[in-house]
Amino acid sequence: MNVLQVRDLTKRHGRKHNLVRAVDGVDLDVPAGQxxxxxxxxxxxxxxxxxxxxxxxxxxxxxxWLAGERIDTAGERALARLRRRSVGFVFQSFHLVEELTxxxxxxxxxxxxxxxxxxxxxRAGQLLDQVGLADRARQLPWKLSGGERQRVxxxxxxxxxxxxxxxxxxxxxxxxxxxxxxxxxxxxxxxxGQTVVMVTHDARVAATADRLVSMRDGVFVEDTWLGGGSGxxxxxxxxxx
Amino acid sequence: xxxAILAMxxxxxxxxxxxxxxxxxxxxxxxxxxxxxxVYVTLARLEKAGLVVHERSAGSPDRPDRKVYALTDAGxxxxxxxxxxxxxxxxxxxxxxxxxxxxxxxxxxxxxxLVDAQRRELLRRLAEAQRAVLAEPEGSTGGLLLxxxxxxxxADLRWLEACERVWSRRADA
Numbered sequence: 001m002n003v004l005q006v007r008d009l010t011k012r013h014g015r016k017h018n019l020v021r022a023v024d025g026v027d028l029d030v031p032a033g034q035x036x037x038x039x040x041x042x043x044x045x046x047x048x049x050x051x052x053x054x055x056x057x058x059x060x061x062x063x064x065w066l067a068g069e070r071i072d073t074a075g076e077r078a079l080a081r082l083r084r085r086s087v088g089f090v091f092q093s094f095h096l097v098e099e100l101t102x103x104x105x106x107x108x109x110x111x112x113x114x115x116x117x118x119x120x121x122x123r124a125g126q127l128l129d130q131v132g133l134a135d136r137a138r139q140l141p142w143k144l145s146g147g148e149r150q151r152v153x154x155x156x157x158x159x160x161x162x163x164x165x166x167x168x169x170x171x172x173x174x175x176x177x178x179x180x181x182x183x184x185x186x187x188x189x190x191x192x193g194q195t196v197v198m199v200t201h202d203a204r205v206a207a208t209a210d211r212l213v214s215m216r217d218g219v220f221v222e223d224t225w226l227g228g229g230s231g232x233x234x235x236x237x238x239x240x241x
Numbered sequence: 242x243x244x245a246i247l248a249m250x251x252x253x254x255x256x257x258x259x260x261x262x263x264x265x266x267x268x269x270x271x272x273x274x275x276x277x278x279x280v281y282v283t284l285a286r287l288e289k290a291g292l293v294v295h296e297r298s299a300g301s302p303d304r305p306d307r308k309v310y311a312l313t314d315a316g317x318x319x320x321x322x323x324x325x326x327x328x329x330x331x332x333x334x335x336x337x338x339x340x341x342x343x344x345x346x347x348x349x350x351x352x353x354x355l356v357d358a359q360r361r362e363l364l365r366r367l368a369e370a371q372r373a374v375l376a377e378p379e380g381s382t383g384g385l386l387l388x389x390x391x392x393x394x395x396a397d398l399r400w401l402e403a404c405e406r407v408w409s410r411r412a413d414a
Contacts, residue, residue: 177379184375203398204391207367208375224361226368233369233390234274
């Protein structure tokens with residue numbers, strides 16, 4: 001089953017001489033459980049594509065289907081409900097509410113989706129435990145390291161058991177150690193069968209996905225399957241001397 | 242591998258089995274792929290080259306005779322030279338660069354397609370290396386080697402981006 005389907009998707013900005021085709025007739029199917037990385041240089045249209053798939057921007061043309069429901073033509077209320085319940089977001093700059101503790105940040109989407117305070121608390125406890133931050137639950141975001149903040153953000157993204165997690169440069173603000181911290185968490189999500197679409201310009205981050213799509217000037221130029229090892233690493237030391 | 246074994250013998254004389262264990266430990270998660278026979282083949286070659294000599298150690302009933310290898314003076318010199326030597330990257334880049342130029346000049350292949358094919362291969366390798374990196378605990382020395390492999394692949398991928406830019410511009414011109 002495809003969680004996300006995109007057909008002939010187009011987004012243009014400006015007109016005439018200033019016309020920019022940010023996304024220029026893209027087709028994409030993301031099956032359930034796939035971790036997909038969209039990569040390319042800045043300005044290639046990858047973030048716009050993510051926003052269109054999230055219902056954060058309206059396309060100029062084409063269609064976006066989320067679990068069989070068409071979202072590009074959905075009304076504002078339906079879209080808002082969809083974003084609350086079916087999609088989890090992870091941003092480059094974390095976007096945590098600075099006045100709330102780690103646990104409260106994770107509880108928030110459950111409460112906004114109509115969950116009881118008790119249910120929200122239980123879910124937040126469970127998720128912070130899952131991302132290895134049970135002992136940081138009562139900290140405010142500024143007390144946390146960059147890697148920890150992004151792990152809280154991932155926990156928050158998972159709060160309502162979304163159909164898909166959409167991540168925009170999730171490691172863009174992190175150093176190598178924190179990047180690996182977050183990528184290990186994404187590897188766990190992958191193992192759990194969570195569908196993830198991430199946008200990144202970092203080849204090492206993209207390489208942790210099952211599949212990699214490269215974008216240039218609003219179109220896909222490459223679609224590469226990365227799953228399954230080629231045994232190349234093992235061959236590295238099978239040398240003659 | 243010759244140099245690594247010599248360097249291990251610089252610490253103390255040792256036998257093949259023990260050297261194999263130490264090498265495997267140093268390679269960390271990649272050590273599993275090492276063929277056990279490689280150590281013995283290498284030791285035989287080093288002995289032939291006069292860099293090591295062996296002595297038989299007295300065996301006990303459960304431990305048969307074993308050859309204990311030690312460095313010769315020539316072996317010592319080679320270890321010292323190896324440690325002082327600066328490693329130069331292999332000239333793979335030069336070959337690939339010339340291949341692209343030749344493909345373009347002869348019109349036998351499209352350089353941009355060669356770059357694409359190369360990139361797909363490097364991405365798959367990077368995916369494998371990166372998964373192995375993430376499987377290692379943070380800060381382990383075993384993971385360091387994988388980290389180096391991943392960083393190099395990343396650098397190669399960046400260079401391919403530059404190759405693609407230049408060769409596709411040339412095709413348009």
